[in-house]
Amino acid sequence: MADLDIKAAEMLKVANLYRTKHRVTIVKVLLKAGRPLSQEQIAHRCGKKHFDKVTIYRIIETLVKVGLVHKAYVDKRASHFELAHHCTDRQCHPHFTCTSCGSTHCLMEISLPMAESPHKGFIIKRQKVHLEGLCPDCV
Amino acid sequence: MADLDIKAAEMLKVANLYRTKHRVTIVKVLLKAGRPLSQEQIAHRCGKKHFDKVTIYRIIETLVKVGLVHKAYVDKRASHFELAHHCTDRQCHPHFTCTSCGSTHCLMEISLPMAESPHKGFIIKRQKVHLEGLCPDCV
DNA sequence: AGCAAATATGCAACTAAGTTGCAAATAATT
């Protein structure tokens, strides 16, 4: 997965961040996953080497700050994060949670029109859509 | 506020739930607030009398189960709940969070079209929209 | 009203996500 290494390092460089082993690994994990992950899931996918949860939270925080990552949703009290590189600056793809099995999926092809802005003095910059229903496995 | 008492008791009756003092008080608090509240905010608005947080969580859980209440959003790790009586069964009004001051508001007049369902095997039953930007005070 | 069955509440102790401060380690700069 040298491709991913290069891509991850490149993303950090563009964002003007120190390219540390931990950051590269975490960006790679998020690239490979292609879907939102919690701190625990990230830690698990980082493998045997020790990745302190504080470090993971701090890296996520940094990546969010520079716009590489954003919080996709909260499930069972755990925030799930994903790379923002497939999102426009106004909205991302919707996420879908199955009310039967509890799984969550990215629905990349759906996009709703933006709410019109301004609305009664509110300047709307971004919009997030979360869907609920039954996933293919539970129908 | 005898009106609210009657309304709250009526809502519990229709939902076929015991009309306890605690439940009536909490429903009244939610009616009066007209916006999502966290457990802590509910406790605060219930006033001097002792309302254990476990009780509040359990009442919320019950109200969610019968559909009177739903979780509107999570802010700073705390879930915020509101009465569902102004929502359709497919979607509610969007919530708006100001990226400058952090306040969250209900935008009652906005409603986006529903994502079409089914989509690739996913049956979409409900949709939640969360908006971000600048509130009138921060513009 | 008074009683029994059904259900709700309070308390104490717990779980787990996320945070903070600080010393040691690593990356960038010269």
Added chain:
DNA sequence: AATTATTTGCAACTTAGTTGCATATTTGCT
């Protein structure tokens, strides 16, 4: 290679939300 800027690991902490169980309240019935 040395200096500086930044990141990481550790330990201890904070806090939203949960669980089990004994006690209190509601409801339906007579």
